[in-house]
Amino acid sequence: MNISRFFGSTSREAMRQVRIALGPDALIVSNRRVNGGVEILATDSSSVPGAATERAPMPGSVPHQAAGIRQQEVAPPPAADNVMGAIGALRGALEGRMDDLVWSHQMRRTPVAVNLFQSLLSQGFSTALLRAMLKRLPEELGARAALQWVRTELETHLPVLRSEDSLWQPGLALALVGPTGVGKTTTLAKLAARAVRRFGPDKVVLLTTDTYRIGAHEQLKIYGDLMRVAVHIVQDVAQLRSVMLGVRPDQVILIDNMGISQRDRYVREQAALLAGAGRRVQRLLVLNAASQGDTLDEVARSYTHDGGTALSGCIISKVDEAIKLGGPLDTAIRFKLPIHYVSNGQKVPEDLRFMSAAELVDSALQVREGQRPLYAPSSGDLAALLESGGHSAQELQAEQERRARVLPRLLSAASAGGPISLEQARRAAADLDERLACAEAYDFWRDLHAPNASVQDGAAAQRAQGLMRAACQEVSEGNMSRLLVIHADHQPAGAQEQCSFSFLFSPKGQALSIPYYQRQTPSQWSDVRGVRSMERPSPTQALNQAMQVLNAQAQPVNLLHIFEGGSPTMWRQWADMQADWLALIPGATSLWHKDGKTTPNALSKQLAFHAIPDLAARLHLETLGRAKLGEIALWYAVEPVQLRHRNAEPVHLDLIVLRTVARHDGKVLKTRFALMHHCVGSEVIAPASLACYMMLRSEVQEMARLFNAVRGLLPASNSEFEEELHLLAAAQLTLASWDLLQAPDNRGVRQLSARLLGKPNLKSGQSVDALVKMLVLKEAMS
Structure with a gap:
């Protein structure tokens, strides 16, 4: 065998x-x-x-x-x-x-x-x-x-930076993070010299948050004076935000940070500091090539799961002091951290190299003369181990x-x-693996029911980042250009907590994951990253937070944010963001069309509607609004409108009107309205696709009932960390329960799960029980 x-x-x-x-x-x-x-x-x-x-x-x-x-x-x-x-x-x-x-x-x-x-x-x-x-x-x-x-x-x-030109863009904000003594400040000075050569000293700004190490900011000031570059010292998030917002949009910002041990809880605080800078900051982890492999693994794991924006890559330092280079390359591969530069000495700016994957691998495999490793088994050692094991x-x-x-x-x-054959069970388990929502739900289910499972601080943030990476990889492998993010609130009946979830879907309507949530209780507000506050944010602030976090994590995949409601003031604020969004609105909303005020209800009577003939090809779902796709037809209209306010420039948006029509008698079942904002420079989305996304947003409302059922099945939480992870797990299991019912590819799974329940067919109220049966069965077969 x-x-x-x-x-x-x-x-x-x-x-x-x-x-x-x-x-x-x-x-x-x-x-x-x-x-x-x-x-x-x-x-x-x-x-x-x-x-x-x-x-x-x-x-x-x-x-x-x-x-x-x-x-x-x-x-x-x-x-x-x-x-x-x-x-x-x-x-x-x-x-x-x-x-x-x-x-x-x-x-x-x-x-x-x-x-x-x-x-x-x-x-x-x-x-x-x-x-x-x-x-x-x-x-x-x-x-x-x-x-x-x-x-x-x-x-x-081996992931590496594609080219230096792709990194050095006007407006870049770059921060170096990592443990103490890995060479961040010297490396930052080398990067600053590169930036000055490209843009000039007036286009480069240096920042340092290191106010603890003696002489840290003085060292950076010396480098700044030599290059005639402005240097700022910040001590908290307010000062950092003030400096960042005061810098011109075309200036390059390089940020030096205090070295923090990977085991120090301040790692998460530093990540939160950079996340609150008011401007997207790319973080590069500095890996000391002279460190042991286990140490590098612990460093990368800690900084990858610190709750901040995802690491953009790494820089390998102290290569001139290292005996072997396999450890940092191994870490870059396993944690998918593109290598940007390699530092091989103390000289500024000479000792900083941009290397290709081939050059890095050649360096790692090169056998140095006289090198005889003491801390790795020899061929004889391995032979003895093979004989005895x-x-x-x-x-x-x-x-x-x-x-x-x-x-x-x-x-x-x-x-x-x-009776169920082993072959049928294997095929159904394989089908679950093909659906990202179900595969991620299975991982949660298995981990939560593992014996002696313990949940550490930051576990929810770590899993959430993994869910985002998996969704981005899914659309990239499918040659799709964007992810749909549907934001929805949920408050269980009689409960004092309210949750806001961000659901990720593919453009075809395939459920993927839920990488972000916010939770409000009478005592505090918190989110999946572990950020907490006693003050409850406004709906606008909460949605802004979700959009900014997800936009930063999704790079380079584009996002379309879909939500319901808002007000002219909110829409005006969101129009200033570098994001595409689609807001479902009431028919009585006041808008400006051509030379006067109007409402979506009134304007829709003047518009020409177009049918969507290929609905099943656009949305890979079994039903919409509890009706089979073959039983309904979608008709849409699009018209440019404006938001106007005195003493302010008009905001140009597109009004999308969607009518759901019964095929058997032509009756209009429901009319929906939405405002679409296209970010400057982004790919324009076809109105027919936007109409389908409006229908997909209505499907998310069906998940509230599933969420209540799922949450009751999870084990009790013994700590705040477990509560964070259990809430994320409940959301992902809810999405998988919906996907079990909706995905055409899951028909075989539905048939098998119905047999496990003793039912001829699977109905909507049974999807949670069916999913649990399938997850337990899959775990038992694994």
């Missing part, structure tokens, strides 16, 4: 690798979180006799199976929890022993992989990265070809075969709607 290891940042990504390598019939041996991602051990089902037996039962087994069903009608079915617990016990039986076997089996089979593993480990690369890479090493390659294959793999996956392959294969025989029986016992 050949077992392979697959590693991805999410379960969905890892499962996609499994299906590509082993096909849809692959057997999952184990599924667990390691090193900030998900590791899956899997094998080809054809290598397990029990799996083939399950798919092709003996003729005599059919009557026996039917008899088992008749017996089930008389006796009460076993409790689902007990059945799923038994499946989970089967899954856990192999996990500990498989870990050593898989890797040692690959190493024994491919001696070249052993040599590469030992060599790359001595260059500072992590075992996690090497295993993920070398498991795909073609076995037929010789030593020289294998090394070239590794070089190509590293170059392909591992369990009997025959014993593990027997355990896997037993699991394949028993699992179908347990699945049938868990179903109240007839």
